[in-house]
Amino acid sequence: MKQGYCIRPGVSALPEYVPGEYRRGFIKLASNENNFGPSRKVVETLKSLADKTGLYPYREGDVRAKIAKYAGVNSENIVLGNGSDEVMDLIVKAFRGPYAGMYPSFPVYKLAAKIMGEGYVEVPYDDGFRFNARKFISKAEGAKVFFLCSPNNPTGTSISDTDLKKVLATGKLVVLDEAYVEFTGKSRASWVRKYQNLIVLRTMAKAFALAGLRIGYGIAPKEIVDILMKVKPPFNTSSFAQEAALAALEDISYMRKNVAKIRRGRDKIYNALSKKFKPVKSDSNFILFDVSPMTADEFFNKMLSKKIIVRKYGKFKGFPGEYIRVNAGTEEETEKFINAVNNI
């Protein structure tokens, strides 16, 4: 039968995003989640909302204001997303490409751009997954918008101030994804006051443990936020997500305590992995490591037999090695992972 519709160019050929595996009763260290869970304030708030589902969400303004205070900017610099994933979508809806980003990096940038039929150039990291501003700028010359990630998922490596300034000096629109910024403590959010071409992406999913509620945000100069607000679906963050974000931001000390524990766990994992494999130094809550000459499949299955799920990458095109990524869990989960590694 002749089709009466037309798929956007590029969409049919796209791979579907495959999230980290979940199995009941297994320790999941595959999606860079925060296994300490949210603040009690969040839990109590959500319980109290159970009979309020009849209302459309109405606290977007309050959330923008509270996030702005947390990030050290003004409300007019904040746009909320159904996860920061959605802010990426808003950007590609609003701004023409072509786009460019690093490789390997978070796959959703490329997916979002391709869905809109935009070109996307991937520039490989240098050895050790280090960012090379000069190489990036020259290889991404044809692009109008850059997606950068610091600390980068999946490598855990960061972009220095000097390198970021070089990229910003091109005048292109620079999207800097800071999903894991709380684990480094070093944000460039305040740079949006100086750079009119900078959008910083952040999320409540990681440090604040609200991944399941889907709430993230963009921080940008007012002119850019105004544009993104025009393409944003009206009620893109749920009332539960909004109230949970407000409650989580009332309990920043809880978040900071867990971030400190996660960082300690990450460093323990790094030390344990160093004895057998080749881990990459990470500024985030996870570690990427090369398990060769073992294959990523073999390592993944060994962990699975111990009821631990890690993220299997295998080979990165153009890079030697067989890669796995693991995030720090609770102290007990991290200990179990380390024991499993020691027993390989």
Ligand SMILES: Cc1ncc(COP(=O)(O)O)c(C=O)c1O
């Ligand atoms: C670099 C990066 N950005 C964004 C996200 C997604 O964030 P959100 O849950 O807010 O959509 C992730 C999730 O893994 C990530 O690793």
